[in-house]
Amino acid sequence: MPVIEYKCPNCGSGMVFDSETGTLSCPSCGRKDDIGSISDPLTTNVFSEDEAKEYHCTSCGAVIMTEAETTATSCSFCGSAVVIGDRLTGKLAPAKVIPFSISKDEAMAAFRKWCKNGLLTPSGFMTADRVKSITGIYVPFWLYELHNKVEVQAHGTKVRTYTRGDYQYTETQHYDIYRKIRLNYVKVPIDASEKMNDKLMDRLEPFPYDQLKSFKTPYLAGYVAEKYSYDEQELFPRSKDKIRGYIEAYISSAVSGYTTVNYTNKQIDTTMKQAEYVLLPVWIVHYDFNKTEHIFAMNGQTGKVVGKPPISKAKVAGWFAAISGISFLSLRLISWMMGGGFL
Structure with missing residues (x-):
C-alpha cells in the first residue's frame, strides 16, 4: 500500500x-x-x-x-x-511547502506567553494549563496571482473659499475624472481546507513566502497534513473578494486631491493568471476552559497566535469602573480649576 x-x-x-x-x-x-x-x-x-x-x-x-x-x-x-x-x-x-520552524515545545511556550498577555482574560485561563492538544498541521492553501484591469469614471469638485474685501467667496470647480489602472497581486493566500476556520487562517498572515521550498514528503514526517477540499476555481471568487479592499484603496489614492468625488462608473475585471497549491505550517491548540473548548492557531514560521480567548466579566467591570472613576475625577478637577475652589 x-x-x-x-x-x-x-x-x-x-x-x-x-x-x-x-x-x-x-x-x-x-x-x-x-x-x-x-x-x-x-x-x-x-x-x-x-x-x-x-x-x-x-x-x-x-x-x-x-x-x-x-x-x-x-x-x-x-x-x-x-x-x-x-x-x-x-x-x-503540492507545488511547494513552507516547513515548520517552530517546534512543539516552542509553540507551547509561545502560547503560554500569549495567554498571559490577556488583560481581560480570566486568571485561570492565563496559566495556560488546560491545553487539551496541540497539533502541527500543514494546511492546504492556494496562492493566487491575480491581474486586474480597472476603469473608473467619476465627477470631482475642488472647492476654494477666500475673502476679498468685506466678502467671502466660495469657488467650486468641476472635473470629469477618468482612470485606467492595471494592478497585479501575487501570492494571495486562500486556505483550501473545509475543516479550517477561514477567518482564523486569514488572521495568521503574513507567511514568509521567501521560505517556500519545492515540495518533498520528508517535510511532512511527524506532522499532520491535509489535502485541499476546494480547487482553485472554486475559491477564485473568495480570492477576488480578498483583494477588493486593496483595489478600492488604490482607486481612492488615484483620485486624491479633490474635495468631493462621486463615481459614475467603476469596472474591475479580475483574471487568474495562476494558482499554486502549497502547504503552510500551522499549530492548532485545543484549550478547555470552564467546560468550553477554545481553538487557537499559531503561524508555524512566525509564531503569531490568533484566536478568541474568554473574557472575564469581573475584569471588564473593574476596567470600566476604573475608567469611569478617572473620568469623574478629571471632570471634578476641571470644575475646580475653572471655579477657583477646592474639591
Missing part, C-alpha cells in the same frame, strides 16, 4: 522532520539527513487510483485510520510518522 515511512539507516527508528535544523531527524540515535539529498518516493512511484484505500503502517502492520483529507499522520498503535503517498500525487501534489 502507498504508505511512506522514513526509517533511520542507523537504528531503524522512525525519522521525523526537525524544525530547528530543517533536516530529517532520528529521535532515537540523533542521525540527521539533509532533505535535499533524500529521494522522494513520489517521484519514483506511480500510485493507481484503483488501489484499495486501506492503509497499513509499515512498522507494526496496523490499519491506519484517517479521514479522507489526511495526507500525513501517525500510527495510532506504534506512533510512527507516516505519509499517505497516493493522496499527494497528480493534481493533489
